Amino acid sequence: MLKPSGDGWVPVEVGESDTTVYRRGDVYAKCCAPSGVAELSAERDRISWLSGTGLPGATVVDWLESVEGGCLLTTAVPGVAGDLLPAGSHGRAMRSLGRVLRELHSLENCPFERPLGDVISSAADVVRRGAVNPDFLTDEWRKVAPEELLAEVVAESTYVEKVLEPVVCHGDACLPNIFFDPDTLEVTGLIDLGRLGIADRYADLALTTIQLHDEWSADPAPFLEAYGVPDPDPRRLHFFRLLDPLTWG
Template sequence: MHSSDSWEQVTTGRSSAEVRRAPDGAAYAKSGSGIVRRDLLAERDRLEWLAGTDLPSPRILDWADDGELAVLTTSTVPGVAMSDLPAPSVPGAVRSLGHFLTRLHAVARESCPFERWLAVTVPVARVRVDQGLVDEDDFDDERDGRSAEDLLDELVDGRPRAEKLELRDLVVCHGDACLPNFLVDPDSLAVTGMIDVHRLGVADRHLDLALAMRSISDTTLNPAYGAPAAEALLTAYGVTADPWRLDFYCLLDEFL
């Protein structure tokens, strides 16, 4: 393996970890301490589980953790991020993502040891508010200007309804199903893998659908896409989504 000193720092993307790429592009290393170290531990565990499935994801090449700083080195997933595709590729890519999410959500949830249902994630949201970890400047437009405490009250008020509804829709979710986290073959547009899987776990399928549709609809971040492409995702996935739950899971994501 190459000396890490020669690895190039990656500044694109929204990862909180420091990300570096091997000179030959065959591997990436993420490192961090504190909350980032916790997320890297979660990602390592999920990649180990994914290695026993047929779902494409990075392979763990190395793991180092001294109790304060963790470094996760993984193989590079071939392909290009869905967020980087040109407009003519969007219809095919959205269909592929819909089919891939169908495949992911069809995995036997009993086989997945990771829990991301609301009994887990709402308390996490509360802790993050209490610790001042919620970025109020990064809220979605419809919640811009509101406080984290105000949004938490709304989340808690909606939790009983959402928990009743999630029971019939619990599946293995990616957990952060935005466009940069899925790679595709630029020619066939087939999904070649998913990355940044530290939030993967059993949750309501609307969690993935909500974040994927929000990402696809956001033409500021992903100008080649837009609202019609988000609707095409649902068509490819083959469900009629619950608008209330789509909004609820976007609200939940403000805290995570």
Template sequence: MDWTYALPDRNRFGWTPVRTGESGDLVYQRDDGRAFAKIAPVARSAELAGERDRLAWLHGQGVACPEVVDWREGGEGTCLVMTAIPGVPAADLSGSDLLKAWPSMARQLGILHGLPADQCPFDRSLSIMFERAADVVARKAVNRDFLPDEDMNTPARELLERVERDLPTRFEQELTDRVVCHGDACMPNFMIDPESFQCTGLIDLGRLGTADRYVDLALMVANARESWASREEEAEAFAILFNTLGIKIPDKERLAFYLRLDPLTWG
């Protein structure tokens, strides 16, 4: 799919391919570094439109995130143009620098979770995500690269059944602790000022919606784990995150549950 002709301001700026996302979307950066374009094929146009709408809503809430600049539709797909968030992804930081940025990242997540959930028009509830997981498993589309090592050789159907057994308890918890979640709170989606180590904003918000806050906490903890140089550093980061968010006793079973569910929802 060649959508470069549809990128705006081509007479003033060049656009450089940056990467292809996990979803298959193409990402371009404008040469002045102030904007990105995400291009999706027809099959993913509705999902990209969903990301556009989430960005527009979240930007209106005063949360640091990309602002929608342009939206284009065509017979081959759709193109979303948005402003760039300054800084570098937290995934690019060393373990020691990530630890410096960690309190600011926790505060940024807390700001998101503190938005009025009843005013958020987007739903990322457990029922929706389990239905998605069931569909991915039925299509035999589970991305095994997302699974932890201990689950690599376990049939996807067994992994889904393990999640399903815990659903009644998790549904009950979600009812009492529902917040606005990022939905994919991994290190690449936190932008950091490399000098001040302050979080400058959140990106890749296509899964934003109301859900149990542990959706975000589980992914943030697990995705950062490989960055820490020692068990002590990991424990310090764990404590900082939960103390910053005012959670006195982290629920490790909920963390484990959402880590079992999330890999089954990509595919």
């Protein structure tokens, strides 16, 4: 695996990907083996694109690639990750997040796509390989064979395809990937953009709302109202909450 050059890099334990992350000052280095270069370079391109839209986030500092792998250097996003905010700040933070996610979903001319069919195919591959991570499943879903969960996804996809609302989605809009100013509680940046692309808006709404419930024990109503969908479609929320954990493996 390729590593950043120079001294002073400190390893950081973060995320669920097959990369190694280091920090030196205000710069992060995400490094991968040769097998991960295509995925990491795709994330680089997404960070570069989003940084040109005016939305808060990291910027690309450098890209290193060799036979040992790849290394993406980006600026650090100020603030604190959403999962670390104290309970008293959750209401204001949810409203800030709703506004920023709506702004993200309103962007145009995004060159990246995540077609629903491709995502389901990815889930099918994970299930076929027996690679579904049970930690990502609810207690109820752990009692069900992954093949049955996938079958439910495939069956319900007919409905979801009919009501798709394609927008620029983050793709992994979980609280650790959203940073906030601890004082103003405004969003200071979106990170881990490897899945950013055109997809149904509920791909983000489903993950964010379940995170607010699970991590903050919060009613997501302030978030949904600020976003502009106070009465979301429960079928699409359930669909994407079930689909997402089947794609990580």
